[in-house]
Amino acid sequence: MIRSTMRALASVMVAWTCAASAVAQTAEPPAVRRLEPWAKSTRDAAETMAIQDQGRVKPLSTFARFLLLRLSAGTSLALDAEGKVKLSPTEFALDCLFFQEQAMEYPVILVEDYDVLDAVGLGRIEGKRKRDRYSYHQLAPCFDRLFEQANRLNEIETRHQTPIQKQIVNLARNVDAFVAFLSWQTFSVIPPPQGEKEWLSPIQVRQREQFGETLPAQADVVARLMAMRDKLGSMSALDAAFTPLAADLAKMATDRGEYDKIPLEVSFYATNYFFWARWLFAAAFVFAALVFLAPKFSLTVWLTQGTLAPAVLLLCTGITIRCILRERPPVSTLYETILFITAVAVLVTLFIEWLQPRRVSQLIGAALGFAGMSLAGWYEEISGTDTMPQLQAVLDTNFWLSTHVTTVTMGYAAGLLASAISIAWVLVKTVVVVRGHFRETSTWLPAMTRMAYGALCFGALFSTVGTILGGIWANESWGRFWGWDPKENGALMIVLGILIILHARLGGYVRERGLHVLSILLGCIVVFSWFHTNQLGVGLHAYGFDEKLGRMIDRTYASLLVFAGLGSAIGVVDWMRERRRTVAAATSQSVQV
Amino acid sequence: MNALPPLPRRSSGAAKLVDGLSSLGLSCTLLCLLLFITWRGTMAQVDLGLFEAQKKYFDSLYFVEMAGPIPVLLPGAYLVLGVLTINLVLGGILRLRRGVATLGVLITHLGIVLMIVAGLVKFHYSIDGAMRLDPNAQVSSFTSYHDWEVAIAKVDGSDAQRVWLVPGTDFLEMSPAQTRTFRHPELPFAVSMSGFARNAFIRQHVAGNPRGARVVDGFFVDPMPLELENEFNEAGCYVDVSQNASGQRSEGILWGANRAPFVVRVDDETWTIDLRRRRFELPFAVRLDRFVKDDHPGVTMARDFRSFVTRTENGLEQGVEISMNEPMRHGGYIFYQSNWGPQRAPPGTPLYSVLTVVSNPSDQWPLISCLVILAGMSLHFGRKLWLFAQRSGASS
Known part of the structure; x- marks a missing residue:
């Protein structure tokens, strides 16, 4: 890595002449600063410019969005402390490409903990918080030690690294990615000649020309890009050169049949379906809660439905557009499981609400929707990578993705839904126990038990069938039905968990409270299967250990155990109170006698 | 609660044993044990690796787990699954109350028994291994x-x-x-x-x-x-x-x-x-005519890899294509595309192909069991949902 970074650093200094090393032009990079905002037409053209990254052709705006997310854990870049001056991902990308010196001053590289800077010998910079963003120039003095340490730490398995060591490795990778873009190494926007599939960066075009290849169309693009260096002083002049070039690049991509989904993807991210869905779910939750506080006030009912319906619609539309863009069923990555599980859980609550209109189900649905969308946003932020990646060869099968993956994910959704309903039951029951009475609980509590039972039945069907389908897929791909892989085992544990609850209920070993306590514990199993198995570092689904995700998993376990404990405790309190009441009644009867 | 009706009191030891083996209490206990073993076996893979963890927890009749300094003897998944099968057959099939209400449950239990039996047959009678095929080399063993x-x-x-x-x-x-x-x-x-x-x-x-x-x-x-x-x-x-x-x-x-x-x-x-x-040894030979590997552009992740082979048996030759998710089945053996090599070879290097070869008498049984379970569960839960919807409609 250190070699590539040093090479990249060198190329930053000659970014404009990158190029340049081939055509032997000037040696000094121009240090022109951008004093005006980018022209709207330039921004629009850049947004819809296609770039090939991580094996797929995507809009430059998407590339920039995830680069910014990776570097700074945000989808826009605040240039001042108050956050009043902000750059969009596309503007940030344009500055990186054309005003490198300026971009190197942007506080864009997030350092999670300033102990990292101590560890690489930079020390603390005045005015910076423990977790803060730094510019390239601020970090530059520590690059030698940073990369030296990162190279050394790469020899250690991730699960054996300390949090600071992980952050050092991560910081080095992020600096590497930033420099690679600044130096145009990853600026692969030039479609290659017919017959080739790897897009070219301007540097690659020049290199191939150096080796005697003739690439007239590609060379023309590079020449036009180079010519823009003379127009940096005027945004309108730059726009006049950039916009037609972007249009020509789009035409080249269209001729290859690789541009058709670019506008849809641009509009998908611009519309921000999941962001709006999240806040509509939040609003729906508030209104649904108000329904209980003021049941006779019918406006809250309308407001709940008026916010919940568009939230679900936005979520489902977003998922559908992703399916169109990827030409895949709804679930093929861990990120997509979050979206799909949320959608399924919310839709099932709405179905239950339709069957049993007691307003409880829609409240739970809204809460789950908000939690799911928040989780999706958070997961996107911590992973900082394109959420539409290319798939491994074995996953390149829409039949199994649409049958096994979809089915087993619906089983996860049912397990989580049952757990959420049971948490609601425990909370309501706690209020009843503490206050002695809470309005309408005589109908709510049995209704919630029926809902949890229904969700468990739904989960039993989909988890069992989904898990077995996974085995059949494995049998078709690798010749073994069951390999005791952690992810397979996780799915089996969900099936076993549900079967235990259903059989224990059938045998009379648990009643209402027992069912809810077990159902909450089922939530732990779902979390284990969904996320924890990927963190173990073994098996076919090992994505490596992520510190933040690990913490989230631990906290979720702890919260669920607290709710399960509360459920058990209120049972004891309830039982003691009931017993006291019985004794008192018996005593008063005997006194009367 | 829909608890099962109480079993009639039995006096003889054998009858009590049958009662115990077919009880719901035993079902719950076995399912809990299986859940624990699966969790332990999964976590143990981090330190032991899959092979050792599988041997200790899943392929065994029993295993010893340390609870602090105290060794605890626990049943292995093999034993638990065996007893669970007996419990399922006795309690979930033979003694299950017959009727429309339990028809779905009966079908589901039959499907689960078929799946466990498929696993048992695979465990004892299947063989598997790898076959490396170099370009134009003919191989008749794995x-x-x-x-x-x-x-x-x-x-x-x-x-x-x-x-x-x-x-x-x-x-x-x-x-x-x-x-x-x-x-x-x-x-x-x-x-x-x-x-x-x-x-x-x-x-x-x-x-x-x-x-x-x-x-x-x-x-x-x-x-x-x-x-x-x-x-x-x-x-x-x-x-x-x-x-x-x-x-x-x-x-x-x-x-x-x-x-x-x-x-x-x-x-x-x-x-x-x-x-x-x-x-x-195989009763026929396989020759690699051509191996194709296609990467996603700009990254080192394989998008697709497939082998074009010729199968030779009794002097007869037949060309076959084997790719991920598209195995070759012949003579009781199944050939899966699993890998290639040398890894990270520079462009132009001739690649060899690695096939996984499996002979499993119960190859398609899980598929049948899946369909049976799907039918049984759909029938049972679908009926319950229908009845519930009808009750809800009537009450509203």
């Missing part, structure tokens, strides 16, 4: 991933060479301190294996090497910690050949990673002794 054997053969120049085999079950559990001798009436010598290690490295003996290590021709067997992935373990041991007639001894080292076997001269005959992964 080697096991986990089983080992010692193959003893006389070099006589004939194609149909006779081989005497020592199965891995006879030596894989040996400790380095043990010695085991193998004889066969047709062999003019006895073979003794000692210093066996399931994962070993053969090192040249120099000053500073472990004191007391046996040295053969300047080399010694260095036992290594087991790799987490069992496929990467290379067994090694010392071998002593003692001639029956003269009592003359020869010594050598056997190592799984050796490309050539140990060669020994006995009564003017040349014999080879080879420690190798268990080899299975």
